[in-house]
Amino acid sequence: MGIRFQNVSFTHAKRSSVRQSAVSRFSLDVPDGQIVAVMGPSGSGKSTLGQLAGGLLVPDGGTVWVDGVDTRKRGSRRILLQKVGYVAQFPEHQLFEATVAQDIGFGLRGSGMTEREVADRVKRAMESVGLPYERYRERSPFRLSGGEKRRVAIAGALVRNPSLLILDEPTVGLDPAVRLQLLDLLKRIRAENGITVVTITHDLQGALECADRLVFLENGELAADVRTAELSPACKIASSLPSTPLIRLLKEFEDVFPGQLPPGLVREQALLDFISKRLMRAKGRSV
Ligand SMILES: Nc1ncnc2c1ncn2[C@@H]1O[C@H](COP(=O)(O)OP(=O)(O)OP(=O)(O)O)[C@@H](O)[C@H]1O
Ligand SMILES: [Mg+2]
Structure with a gap:
């Protein structure tokens, strides 16, 4: 409705x-x-x-x-x-x-x-x-x-x-x-x-x-x-937007990997999936 x-x-x-x-x-x-x-x-x-x-x-x-x-x-x-x-x-x-x-x-x-x-x-x-x-x-x-x-x-x-x-x-x-x-x-x-x-x-x-x-x-x-x-990880949506631990973490990531984070990672599960996929890939490269 x-x-x-x-x-x-x-x-x-x-x-x-x-x-x-x-x-x-x-x-x-x-x-x-x-x-x-x-x-x-x-x-x-x-x-x-x-x-x-x-x-x-x-x-x-x-x-x-x-x-x-x-x-x-x-x-x-x-x-x-x-x-x-x-x-x-x-x-x-x-x-x-x-x-x-x-x-x-x-x-x-x-x-x-x-x-x-x-x-x-x-x-x-x-x-x-x-x-x-x-x-x-x-x-x-x-x-x-x-x-x-x-x-x-x-x-x-x-x-x-x-x-x-x-x-x-x-x-x-x-x-x-x-x-x-x-x-x-x-x-x-x-x-x-x-x-x-x-x-x-x-x-x-x-x-x-x-x-x-x-x-x-x-x-x-x-x-x-x-x-x-x-929602982009940089979260430039509203200056008054309150923060959450997850958003703060994403902002840190964005500084280290600028432009490499896809949208939607503001959800806990999406972020966990993203990180574990990256880690698996890094692990694959190191063996
Ligand atoms: N019954 C009422 N009589 C007079 N003013 C009211 C009344 N109810 C709300 N207001 C005023 O209208 C405005 C919006 O109030 P509203 O309750 O919609 O805000 P809110 O965003 O839900 O706030 P909160 O997060 O505190 O619940 C406020 O300035 C409030 O003082
Ligand atoms: Mg209210």
């Missing part, structure tokens, strides 16, 4: 003295099935953009189309509710049912599914975020750790098999193993269901590993839009 932003602007608290332009003159086309990571400093408009993409906010200027539906059109919200899974920045605030299973299954109410079907879907969603069904289903969502609550919220978005998944800082507060599991999950559901994913994150290496494309915001405007596979 694609998203198109055309010259979009949005201001919060329009009628108050604290009115704040959050997104301005923003245009972007996200094709069906792409994983896009939205990055940028705090206050740059990322969460606002996520809400505009899910039709939870409508633009003041310009247009947002989600799956060809203009989000300002009457009735679009109801249509999008069926297709979009949205996990807010602090999803733990959205939990409200008595048990984990009820909370996750909430989105399936009124869908005409039998109890058995609902339980199956809930179980699958829970297991995909690393919450064993039997262990967690009867627990109160309010008595879980921060990371567990976050996983319940993500399972609640996945349970309806959305065509577009919007995650606002999904990995914050998750332990490293669950963080990796979640990044793998995003790639897997995209591969299996062709789902479009917008993930808002400060985790650059995580974004490089799982996203097809990185979109950087600065003061509500599009500052850079790059494809991960084309």
Whole structure:
């Protein structure tokens, strides 16, 4: 399910003295099935953009189309509710049912599914975020750790098999193993269901590993839009780009072997493959 932003602007608290332009003159086309990571400093408009993409906010200027539906059109919200899974920045605030299973299954109410079907879907969603069904289903969502609550919220978005998944800082507060599991999950559901994913994150290496494309915001405007596979090791994309150990290593390599590193090595596995191939070749020459 694609998203198109055309010259979009949005201001919060329009009628108050604290009115704040959050997104301005923003245009972007996200094709069906792409994983896009939205990055940028705090206050740059990322969460606002996520809400505009899910039709939870409508633009003041310009247009947002989600799956060809203009989000300002009457009735679009109801249509999008069926297709979009949205996990807010602090999803733990959205939990409200008595048990984990009820909370996750909430989105399936009124869908005409039998109890058995609902339980199956809930179980699958829970297991995909690393919450064993039997262990967690009867627990109160309010008595879980921060990371567990976050996983319940993500399972609640996945349970309806959305065509577009919007995650606002999904990995914050998750332990490293669950963080990796979640990044793998995003790639897997995209591969299996062709789902479009917008993930808002400060985790650059995580974004490089799982996203097809990185979109950087600065003061509500599009500052850079790059494809991960084309990212050069020299990483001259945005001066404000934060660094990661892997990027620092690539920069060192680039100094020693200028122009010899192919694009796409910003992913850990790609870099490891490249290095081991080179080493094997060097070894072949020395014997
Ligand atoms: N409800 C609101 N009322 C007034 N201003 C708001 C509101 N929500 C956001 N803003 C302002 O809009 C701008 C963009 O906020 P937004 O939450 O989209 O940023 P963000 O990039 O998600 O930041 P963070 O990384 O801290 O989550 C900020 O200047 C913020 O202060
Ligand atoms: Mg935010």
